[in-house]
Amino acid sequence: MLDADIKAQLDQYLQLLEGDVLLKVSAGSDKVSKETLELVDELATMSTKIKVEKAELERTPSFSVNRVGEDTGITFAGIPLGHEFTSLVLALLQVSGRPPKEEQSIIDQIKNIKGEYHFETYVSLTCNNCPDVVQALNLMSLLNPNITHTMIEGGAYKDEVDSKNIMAVPTVYLNGEFFESGRMSMKDILSKLGSAQDPSEFNNKDPFDVLVVGGGAAGASSAIYAARKGIRTGIVTERFGGQMLDTVGIENFISVKYTEGEKLAAHLEEHVNEYDIDVMDSQRVKGIEKKALVEVELENGAVLKSKTAIIATGARWRNVGVPGEQEFRNKGVTYCPHCDGPLFEGKDVAVIGGGNSGIEAAIDLAGVVKHVTVLEFLPELKADSVLQDRLNSLPNVTVIKNAQTTEITGNDSVEGISYKDRETGETHHVELQGVFVQIGLVPNTEWLEGTIETERGHIVVDSSGATNIPGVFAAGDCTNSPYKQIIISMGSGATAALGAFDYLIRN
Numbered sequence: 001m002l003d004a005d006i007k008a009q010l011d012q013y014l015q016l017l018e019g020d021v022l023l024k025v026s027a028g029s030d031k032v033s034k035e036t037l038e039l040v041d042e043l044a045t046m047s048t049k050i051k052v053e054k055a056e057l058e059r060t061p062s063f064s065v066n067r068v069g070e071d072t073g074i075t076f077a078g079i080p081l082g083h084e085f086t087s088l089v090l091a092l093l094q095v096s097g098r099p100p101k102e103e104q105s106i107i108d109q110i111k112n113i114k115g116e117y118h119f120e121t122y123v124s125l126t127c128n129n130c131p132d133v134v135q136a137l138n139l140m141s142l143l144n145p146n147i148t149h150t151m152i153e154g155g156a157y158k159d160e161v162d163s164k165n166i167m168a169v170p171t172v173y174l175n176g177e178f179f180e181s182g183r184m185s186m187k188d189i190l191s192k193l194g195s196a197q198d199p200s201e202f203n204n205k206d207p208f209d210v211l212v213v214g215g216g217a218a219g220a221s222s223a224i225y226a227a228r229k230g231i232r233t234g235i236v237t238e239r240f241g242g243q244m245l246d247t248v249g250i251e252n253f254i255s256v257k258y259t260e261g262e263k264l265a266a267h268l269e270e271h272v273n274e275y276d277i278d279v280m281d282s283q284r285v286k287g288i289e290k291k292a293l294v295e296v297e298l299e300n301g302a303v304l305k306s307k308t309a310i311i312a313t314g315a316r317w318r319n320v321g322v323p324g325e326q327e328f329r330n331k332g333v334t335y336c337p338h339c340d341g342p343l344f345e346g347k348d349v350a351v352i353g354g355g356n357s358g359i360e361a362a363i364d365l366a367g368v369v370k371h372v373t374v375l376e377f378l379p380e381l382k383a384d385s386v387l388q389d390r391l392n393s394l395p396n397v398t399v400i401k402n403a404q405t406t407e408i409t410g411n412d413s414v415e416g417i418s419y420k421d422r423e424t425g426e427t428h429h430v431e432l433q434g435v436f437v438q439i440g441l442v443p444n445t446e447w448l449e450g451t452i453e454t455e456r457g458h459i460v461v462d463s464s465g466a467t468n469i470p471g472v473f474a475a476g477d478c479t480n481s482p483y484k485q486i487i488i489s490m491g492s493g494a495t496a497a498l499g500a501f502d503y504l505i506r507n
């Protein structure tokens with residue numbers, strides 16, 4: 001089951017096991033059962049602390065990860081390799097007794113949850129949003145005996161995925177009912193369960209010198225630059241990592257030939273944690289006001305105060321805005337080809353958008369799905385020619401230019417897409433099961449309306465990153481900088497932090 005590379009990595013991790021781990025395996029005679037048995041047996045041969053026992057679990061094939069004499073409720077149905085490999089390793093280590101890297105207040109919150117919660121998470125092994133959810137729910141399951149969690153790999157449980165009409169991953173069910181779809185942090189899950197952090201924890205904080213709003217490339221870089229000046233720095237963010245978490249290969253982060261978004265985000269988080277920076281993750285900001293200090297209001301009602309603020313709230317996928325888009329969201333309409341592509345194996349799909357991200361998505365999907373139709377609004381594709389050449393070499397892709405999407409149709413899920421030929425005015429309809437929207441990004445600045453000068457939604461900044469409000473700076477994709485890239489966001493984050501520091505000295 002495990003290639004030499006994975007075995008070498010695993011070997012190092014398994015040396016960190018503290019106590020015994022009992023894997024209970026439920027297997028039949030099918031291919032995935034055989035692979036599951038092979039995997040658990042291989043794990044057992046790699047560490048004397050891992051024992052294997054045959055069992056009858058709710059799903060076959062599956063295996064649960066337990067302490068001897070104590071079931072944890074953590075189950076993997078399907079093979080947790082690919083992006084889920086880290087979920088498997090963490091489950092083994094944490095069940096063996098290694099303490100989780102989680103704030104004590106969160107651990108206490110989990111332990112205090114009352115009631116029975118049986119979570120099931122449908123994942124694909126190529127989904128980079130899934131492991132966060134799987135690992136959070138596994139930890140909850142480990143810490144609270146009333147919580148269980150099963151990761152279900154969609155490929156191994158195709159019938160179940162089809163019968164539940166799951167078209168986006170991760171999709172989480174709680175006690176048999178749909179709970180949520182998409183990336184969620186531990187704090188998101190806890191707040192959805194009604195166990196949110198107490199707003200007074202934020203209200204009681206001393207004012208910051210620099211408070212950064214947003215934890216993407218720009219926000220992280222601002223915070224590091226500010227903290228290195230020895231001033232009181234905080235980051236408040238909805239999702240640490242930002243767009244990097246939706247990016248697979250990155251080949252233009254200068255000095256690193258190739259990395260992946262998730263890896264880069266983890267390195268950034270590690271770098272931020274090297275400094276005395278107060279990171280307030282999974283918190284959404286809803287307003288900013290300049291009084292004696294800058295006041296930043298959170299959605300939970302708390303107000304954080306700071307002498308200066310740096311807004312680095314980045315951008316999000318642009319909606320196509322046609323009937324059916326919202327209705328069939330996660331029911332065939334999706335924005336993440338890497339995550340959801342495998343769920344459309346053997347099906348027909350459309351990609352809306354012929355820019356770099358659209359064409360990259362089409363190339364990626366063509367290897368999995370039956371056929372890809374690319375709909376581009378303009379008379380020409382805007383993607384780099386190297387991508388267009390690659391696209392044109394693929395046999396199962398059709399490109400339709402001058403196509404204005406008018407509707408996404410279906411009943412319970414997507415069944416087709418309609419578009420108008422902008423040259424002839426004729427309307428056409430293509431029957432398909434999936435629509436990947438890839439038409440660029442919009443800045444996350446609606447919450448600033450009426451407070452800070454923006455230009456088509458982008459915050460207007462000067463060469464030091466200063467906005468029109470004294471003491472308020474901005475950086476990255478949410479600003480009017482003409483190019484949106486990781487290295488550019490990081491550079492502008494550094495500029496804004498130095499600008500804020502200069503402002504503090506002078507005021």
Ligand SMILES: Cc1cc2nc3c(=O)[nH]c(=O)nc-3n(C[C@H](O)[C@H](O)[C@H](O)COP(=O)(O)OP(=O)(O)OC[C@H]3O[C@@H](n4cnc5c(N)ncnc54)[C@H](O)[C@@H]3O)c2cc1C
Nearest residue numbers: 214215216217218238239242243285314315476477485486
């Ligand atoms: C699919 C894809 C592939 C890409 N590939 C590359 C590439 O190969 N190379 C490259 O250089 N660039 C690439 N980019 C662009 C690059 O990812 C962005 O330019 C960069 O990450 C932007 O960083 P940012 O910090 O400005 O914003 P973001 O990454 O968008 O971060 C914004 C942060 O603000 C938070 N936030 C938003 N609203 C609020 C709120 N109201 N309250 C609190 N927090 C909030 C978010 O949670 C997030 O933490 C890619 C982008 C995408 C989508």
